[in-house]
Amino acid sequence: xxxxxxxxxxxxxxxxxxxxxxLSACLAYxxxxxxxxxxxxxxxxxxxxxxxKGETSSCIYDVIIDDEDVKNVIQQTKVENLYVIPATISLxxxxxxxxxxxxxxxxxxxxxxxxxxxxxxxxxxxPPSLGLLTINALTASxxxxxxxxxxxxxLEGLSQxxxxxxxxxxxxxxxxxxxxxxxxxxxxxxxLGIQVIEEVKKYFQDKVYKTIIPRNVRLSEAPSFGEPIIIxxxxxxxxxxxLELAREVVKNx
Ligand code: ADP
Ligand code: MG
Numbered sequence: 572x573x574x575x576x577x578x579x580x581x582x583x584x585x586x587x588x589x590x591x592x593x594l595s596a597c598l599a600y601x602x603x604x605x606x607x608x609x610x611x612x613x614x615x616x617x618x619x620x621x622x623x624k625g626e627t628s629s630c631i632y633d634v635i636i637d638d639e640d641v642k643n644v645i646q647q648t649k650v651e652n653l654y655v656i657p658a659t660i661s662l663x664x665x666x667x668x669x670x671x672x673x674x675x676x677x678x679x680x681x682x683x684x685x686x687x688x689x690x691x692x693x694x695x696x697x698p699p700s701l702g703l704l705t706i707n708a709l710t711a712s713x714x715x716x717x718x719x720x721x722x723x724x725x726l727e728g729l730s731q732x733x734x735x736x737x738x739x740x741x742x743x744x745x746x747x748x749x750x751x752x753x754x755x756x757x758x759x760x761x762x763l764g765i766q767v768i769e770e771v772k773k774y775f776q777d778k779v780y781k782t783i784i785p786r787n788v789r790l791s792e793a794p795s796f797g798e799p800i801i802i803x804x805x806x807x808x809x810x811x812x813x814l815e816l817a818r819e820v821v822k823n824x
Contacts, residue, residue: 573687574824576694576750577708577715582728583699586718586755587611589790590816591696592619593809594716596799597817599652603691606645609658610635610679610708611698612665617657620648621797630659634682635707636668641682650799654690662704669703676703676743680711692820701735709739714750716820719771721757721764721783726774750823751780753816758786782816784809 578591588611595607609616610631614624627646633639634656645654669675683693695708709715715736719725740747752775757764772779784790787809793800800809 573690574692574714575683575687575712576692576820577697577705577712578694578718579697579705579708579715579732580717580719580728581699581701581705581732582720585720586753586784587699588615588619588696589794590716590718590753590755590784590813591616591694592794593790593800593813594817594820595692595694596620596650596653596801597810597813598692598694598820599650600801600814601817601821602652603821604652604654604689606654606656606686606690606693607648608656608679608693608695610662610704611658611696612660612663613698614658614660614662615794616696617655617659618797619794620650620653620655620799622646622648622655622657624657624659627657627659630657630662631679632659632662632665635678635704636665636672641686645686650802653799666700666702666704669707676706676710679707680744683711692824701731706735706739706743709736709747710743712744712747714748714823716750716753718753718755719767720755721767723763725767725771729774749778750820752778753780753782753784755784756786757783780816780819782812782819784812784816787812 790809
């Protein structure tokens, strides 16, 4: 049965999209069939796997707002086993349009029921907010992955995210769990990184992934080539660590 994972944190720039793209591609590399869903109107995950947003006519917007059949919007990527539902700029209006829509929190969940068992993993890249798109992702998911940047104020905002997770558990999706907290962009040359790791581990304990993602230039270059790191530079440290994370996620499942 397919496992649905939302990559969420309302803070921007913490590594949600980088993790969504590269975890998805690494799971695919391990032989899993993966569907990556981009629900951020910026569409960075979409372009990160090589899909040209300008040439894409239908996207996740049509599924969530217009009841389009989910199978009609799935696209193949150049990575074997990796499929994507793109986001285009039309999704920018969805947050507002959803407010007055029937069963607004469960639309993605219902849409995915049809394809859930066709994939080993479905990974959802969330926007940097706790609005209805993120609520839809949390409601549709089995578990959430929370990327936390190894920086000052790393824990800031996390209590708000956790209380949103609890509200979703209470009212919409009782079986939602936290798969793990992922420490990202660690700069090993500074003490600050080590302090943040300790602080986050004290707070989340065994919920923190053993894999820690370091800062790696190749990871930040790959998106402009529309390639996940495992394709762009399979020998890089970035590829190594995301493969390690993929193995950990498979084990958790
Ligand atoms: P979010 O989706 O949470 O907004 P992104 O994944 O887009 O965050 O990351 C923000 C920026 O940081 C991007 O430019 C991305 O390329 C870069 N980045 C993310 N993770 C790493 C990393 N481990 N090493 C270097 N750069 C990274
Ligand atoms: Mg993003």
